[in-house]
Amino acid sequence: MKEQASYSRNDLVRYFVRLGTLGFGGPPALVSAMHRDLVIDRQWISEDDYREGMALAQLAPGPLAAQLAIYMGYVHYGSLGATLVGLAFVLPSFIMVVALGWAYQQFGGLPWMQAIFYGIGAAVIGIVANGTYKLTTKTVGKDQLSWGLFAVSAIATAVTESELLWLVLLSGGIYWLVKTPPHLIRPGVGNSLVPFLPQLQDFQTNSILWKLAVFFAKAGTFVFGSGLAIVPFLYGGVVKEYGWLTEQQFLDAVAVAMITPGPVVITVAFIGYLVAGLPGACVAALATFLPCYLLTVLPAPYFKRWGKNPSIKAFVDGITIAAVGAIAGAVIVLARRQLVDIPAILIAITTIGLLYRFKKLPELSIIGGAAMIGLLLRYIV
Template sequence: MTAFDGADSQVGTRPTLSELTGVFARIGCLSFGGPAGQIGMMHRSLVEEKRWISEERFLHALNYCMLLPGPEAQQLATYIGWLVGGIRGGIIAGLLFILPGLFVMIGLSAAYAIWQETAWLDGLFFGLKAAVLVIVVEAVIRLGRKTLKTGFLRGIAAFAFVALFFFGLPFPLVVLGAGIAGFVAARMGDKPDLPLAQSADLPEKRRPLRAVASLLLWIAVWQAPLLLLWALSAPESLAAMFSFFSRMALVTFGGAYAVLAYVAQVAVEDHGWLRAGEMVDGLALAETTPGPLVLVLSFVGFLVGFREASGLGVIAGGALGAVLVAWATFVPSFIFIFAGAPFIERLRGNAVMSAALSAITAAVVGVILNLALWFGLHVLFAEVVKLPIVPSLGLTVSSPVLSSIDLAAVALFILSAFLLFRFRLGLVPVLLFCAFAGLALRLSGLV
């Protein structure tokens, strides 16, 4: 029995690998806007349009991915690919979510390393941000309607939003707290009405020895480049960089922003891989490329390879550094899914654990709402400041400077919302329209 055989009856037919490849290639090329936009895009494409997976299975997978270190959207793509296409489907979906952005990042990093300038990117991607904001808002509305069915779950979502937006708590801590609250509530008898899977719908139990052997194999694949670097006597900085980002892959809870300051400190002050300010430029590049925002780390790898492995040619050395960092960062995500997803799927038949995961789903709605509001403030206003509410408790709120409103961004946001909600246009036409509209506005000097 494949993973897809346990899917709910309301979903459509199982996709072929070629169909899966085509859909995830499109998602990978259009996955702008960070995790909220990417999750919203996958939900729209895979749950509502293609109907490859049910709402419950999508949210169950998302709950697990939100608890993992690393890029949750890429892990979700891998999980869904595994559900509908097995190991091959998971590898295809996960890779296609990364590769378009990685190729673009390598190209932009090369341009940056040669010319040391990124301002020309603003015009090209100005309109995309407004369209992605609509996708994020749509994701919040859809997920909220379908998951927040009780007062308890609505309270969990509200708690998650307040904890993140006002107190700035780490979102893994918030999500974990929600899971514990759901578990405790279920143990006390407050079990939500959940569509639990029957035993016939669950994957076969994995033999412990086979699971351990599979885990060790994937770990060996993950660390194989390090052995190759040592065997080829590559520059010591490349091996040190690969080791550092391998460790970071296991603790990158909260996405790129959560680890950016620490990575910048190590890269600039401890190792001298980057100059001050270059990490910020790298983040600007990553924000204008599809794929996970944590691809900013490949920018660091490119500059290290560009400067330290120039014997291969500066561009080839930079590309090697970027690929090494991407390998160290993203391979663990495949390990987490292929090793853990079969066990997580079996939890669908456990009422108490499903209740805990249902609470996590509610918290995820609050997380995405926080991301949507943060993203919206920074898209529609040029200046956003932190205002203290209760300084003694560290309670602050992000507030826009009203005079800094970007009327062109507001207009594109309203227009893209009209096209998406009123005319039901697909994601591709809306994104392309806004991208070209933003570029035209920038070139005309109106923004």
């Protein structure tokens, strides 16, 4: 039986509409924002429920931020809450990306995009670094074992530029063994679902929408990690295997996902739009996010039922620590790609300083200012 919530379902939906509309920075920033807003500031979600959501999102394939949002909706309002939150979180960025796809095709590319992204990308690094610092200090605490697991995960992510599922599981196992020596090892939650999707290949058709559905369903079902982890998979399919997009179009698609708020994986809608218009965008988004939704909602009751068991809680805590370490490592990866010169570095440092000095400063104002700086640097200076 669910405990009484201190907020209404509509309150939560409104929050995720806002986050999906204004939440820049990809998985690290969005995950940090949910913790700050829902756990610390509003206290709608308990720390334990948040950790369970992080663990489930890390264990199951699909985009990390979207899965965590769906689980937050499930905590007090079940499957309906999860469904409404998922839609509220994804739809705003979907609409924006489709609009940009239309403009991209109408005006032969978006040359101003790189200039805006230059400034926004640098500011986002500062925002993400600030949010990750807060999330790390809250989650990892002062325990030496926790910091060791965090550091290993962060370094591994930074070096390999990917989130390693086996390392996340190993972290959970080590933390579990040290904190609550087990009587029986039973760590299996979450990765054995939807075995039928590979069989979709048996039903070949010449329809481009069907091909899009099959490809993006695989992307949503078999790619682990944050939204950024899906990018190499998409590149191999839409550019190399099928030739749906050119190299430049694919890079533009990733840039669109980064400069728009909401989950980074919404780039699939932009790709689908370029391939087959609005129907292509809808099919690509639905095929990617439906597995993510199912692989969060179906295991959720078991996480809620057994998550308070000391052994399982220790396993979940270890996974959460590794997940936060992976987020910190992802910040380093993003910084290497975005902070390419002195002005970009200065924008990022200034952003961190502003957020440290002015605790209530709206992130959207920083994003807007950084976008203007990017345009000035590229087109005037």
